[in-house]
Amino acid sequence: MRRAFLTAITELAASDPGVMLLTGDTGFHVFDQFQQQFPGQYINVGISEAAMIGMAAGLALSGKRVFVYGIAPFVTLRCLEQIRVDLCYQRVPVVIVGVGTGLTYGTSGATHHTIEDVAVLNCLPGMTVVCPGDPVETSALVRAAIALDGPCYLRIGKSGEPVVHQQGVSGVRIGQGITLQRGSDVAIIASGTMLATASEACGLLAEQGIAPELVSMHTIKPLDRDLLTALAERFAVMVTVEEHTVIGGLGSAVATVLATQGSAVRLLMAGIPDQYAEPAGSQEWLRERYHLTPARLAERVAGFVRQG
Amino acid sequence: MRGTAVAQDITDDERVPCWRRIAKEVRQDVIRMQQRGTGVGSALSAVDMLVVLYFGGMHYPGPDHPDRDRFILSKGHAAAALYSVLARRGVIDAKLLPGFLTDESPLTGHPVRGSLPGIEVSSGSLGHGLALGVGMAHAGRMDGKRYRVFVMLGDGEMQEGSVWEGAILASRLGLGNLVMLVDANGLQGYDRVEAITPATTLADKLRAFGWQVVEVDGHDHGRISRALAASPEAPSRPTALIAHTVKGKGVREMEDQLGWHYFSVPAAKVEPFIAEVGGEP
Numbered sequence: 091m092r093r094a095f096l097t098a099i100t101e102l103a104a105s106d107p108g109v110m111l112l113t114g115d116t117g118f119h120v121f122d123q124f125q126q127q128f129p130g131q132y133i134n135v136g137i138s139e140a141a142m143i144g145m146a147a148g149l150a151l152s153g154k155r156v157f158v159y160g161i162a163p164f165v166t167l168r169c170l171e172q173i174r175v176d177l178c179y180q181r182v183p184v185v186i187v188g189v190g191t192g193l194t195y196g197t198s199g200a201t202h203h204t205i206e207d208v209a210v211l212n213c214l215p216g217m218t219v220v221c222p223g224d225p226v227e228t229s230a231l232v233r234a235a236i237a238l239d240g241p242c243y244l245r246i247g248k249s250g251e252p253v254v255h256q257q258g259v260s261g262v263r264i265g266q267g268i269t270l271q272r273g274s275d276v277a278i279i280a281s282g283t284m285l286a287t288a289s290e291a292c293g294l295l296a297e298q299g300i301a302p303e304l305v306s307m308h309t310i311k312p313l314d315r316d317l318l319t320a321l322a323e324r325f326a327v328m329v330t331v332e333e334h335t336v337i338g339g340l341g342s343a344v345a346t347v348l349a350t351q352g353s354a355v356r357l358l359m360a361g362i363p364d365q366y367a368e369p370a371g372s373q374e375w376l377r378e379r380y381h382l383t384p385a386r387l388a389e390r391v392a393g394f395v396r397q398g
Numbered sequence: 399m400r401g402t403a404v405a406q407d408i409t410d411d412e413r414v415p416c417w418r419r420i421a422k423e424v425r426q427d428v429i430r431m432q433q434r435g436t437g438v439g440s441a442l443s444a445v446d447m448l449v450v451l452y453f454g455g456m457h458y459p460g461p462d463h464p465d466r467d468r469f470i471l472s473k474g475h476a477a478a479a480l481y482s483v484l485a486r487r488g489v490i491d492a493k494l495l496p497g498f499l500t501d502e503s504p505l506t507g508h509p510v511r512g513s514l515p516g517i518e519v520s521s522g523s524l525g526h527g528l529a530l531g532v533g534m535a536h537a538g539r540m541d542g543k544r545y546r547v548f549v550m551l552g553d554g555e556m557q558e559g560s561v562w563e564g565a566i567l568a569s570r571l572g573l574g575n576l577v578m579l580v581d582a583n584g585l586q587g588y589d590r591v592e593a594i595t596p597a598t599t600l601a602d603k604l605r606a607f608g609w610q611v612v613e614v615d616g617h618d619h620g621r622i623s624r625a626l627a628a629s630p631e632a633p634s635r636p637t638a639l640i641a642h643t644v645k646g647k648g649v650r651e652m653e654d655q656l657g658w659h660y661f662s663v664p665a666a667k668v669e670p671f672i673a674e675v676g677g678e679p
Contacts (some may be wrong), residue, residue: 130540136570141529141563148533151519152541171523172560176530179512180520 091246092189094225096120098232099157099246103128106166106349112146114139114160139164143172146184160186160203162245176216176239185235187244191387192283192333194248196373198364209338211243212311218242219310220264223285227308230262239382247283254289261326267314273303277325281307281340284331290384291391294342298392313343322353329391336361358394359386381383405434408621413454417619420450420486425648426673427482429496432663435507438644441479443583444550446617447641448483451548452590455626461489461516467545468518468534472527473552473581474508481505483621489516525558527551528578532568535576550579554586557595562607569608572634581616582644583654604638647673
């Protein structure tokens with residue numbers, strides 16, 4: 091996803107000299123070429139996230155189209171009040187790009203895990219929250235995010251995530267979920283880095299005779315209520331999957347829509363429990379522990395479907 | 399000489415009486431407005447700088463003019479003084495002033511961008527303005543604009559870490575078009591600034607961060623004007639103007655008193671206070 095972001099922003103910067111990229115001293119060698127190509131459009135602000143958001147707001151208020159890039163916990167929670175006051179309160183269009191989200195930096199410990207960012211940013215008025223599911227979605231959503239007239243949080247993984255949309259996908263829009271696979275037994279709604287996991291889990295479920303429908307809900311806010319309403323009419327069982335705490339993320343957002351519509355859908359919210367990962371470990375090890383690998387997810391979903 | 403509203407083509411000495419008159423009127427507005435809410439002491443300490451800025455110090459052909467100098471009130475709790483100055487400068491309607499802090503009034507306790515012409519950014523939470531100013535000043539440089547960006551902070555506000563992040567950034571980016579105005583009235587929300595951070599070291603700190611520093615009496619219009627107009631000794635360094643001021647300036651009962659960070663002006667005191675600031679300084 092990082093590569094897809096880089097490609098997209100390189101094209102944007104080439105077509106508009108007002109496009110800027112600010113980083114908080116992150117992205118070792120990632121932006122070398124960008125910096126050479128567009129020296130006036132790149133600033134390593136340094137290890138000062140608060141000033142980076144403030145400066146981004148000042149630039150955007152002066153007509154620049156600004157991306158702010160950093161390791162997700164630091165570019166969101168460290169400077170949360172700057173995001174709230176300088177961006178959301180004043181409706182300033184800046185795109186915050188958080189990389190290494192979820193459990194990406196597993197062995198680094200919980201300071202580097204990002205499990206609360208969606209919950210926290212989702213409740214800020216005016217904030218758009220986008221979690222692309224694969225490099226294809228990332229590419230489209232980077233362009234859509236910078237065209238918004240308010241702030242946006244773009245939550246991406248790292249490098250090397252698999253392409254889930256093997257055939258490509260057209261018409262990717264902020265606020266519109268994408269149905270990747272039709273099914274009849276259960277609707278699985280995945281966001282961000284969990285799309286690939288959910289996609290693999292769908293294959294495993296099919297082998298067990300369960301027909302899942304798979305939806306990429308890349309936008310958490312504004313949430314695609316129409317799609318959820320339609321799903322709730324067709325499915326008695328639904329599952330949300332996210333690499334984020336189950337409090338306040340995709341699952342909570344979906345549950346809110348279903349509950350307020352009086353839906354009787356049974357909902358399984360797969361995600362990270364309300365705890366910091368202690369001890370820490372690799373992303374794969376932690377995903378295993380939190381039942382977020384394809385096999386463990388399929389197992390949970392199958393059990394949940396059969397309960398009903 | 400940059401563009402002025404009241405007194406073009408005359409010397410500072412001739413402009414001082416104008417500034418003095420306008421400052422008196424602004425203080426009277428502030429006293430009337432601050433029958434509601436808190437912040438009267440903080441507003442009164444900032445009045446003279448605001449008057450010099452908006453009546454000559456800044457190039458200000460209008461609130462939407464692309465080449466206008468930008469002003470950010472980072473110490474947003476002095477909003478009453480800013481509203482009065484904007485009204486007297488003709489940027490906002492003076493009829494709005496009595497509505498300060500009433501329901502649905504755009505004149506909130508801290509300025510809100512978009513609610514009124516001339517409010518460049520919303521403020522109220524301390525420590526935000528400088529980095530926003532850095533962004534605006536850098537954008538001006540990128541676009542080949544000649545505007546300057548003025549950011550007013552309180553001396554207590556200088557305790558916020560984000561101010562120093564912004565200070566590093568401004569200096570490193572060589573923003574000679576950025577001016578920080580520190581309203582150093584020596585009192586913060588709950589104590590003397592000196593008791594929390596030694597204020598005497600502020601200039602040294604800023605110099606160490608790469609800023610050029612000028613210290614002035616923040617109630618002396620002529621000196622403020624000269625400090626603002628002076629060609630920077632190094633055009634690629636940001637400038638800090640540390641303005642030594644008195645909280646509650648103009649009303650003896652309020653001057654240098656912590657309580658007037660919080661008190662509203664009682665109805666019975668309005669006329670005596672107005673008469674006092676209306677007298678000869």
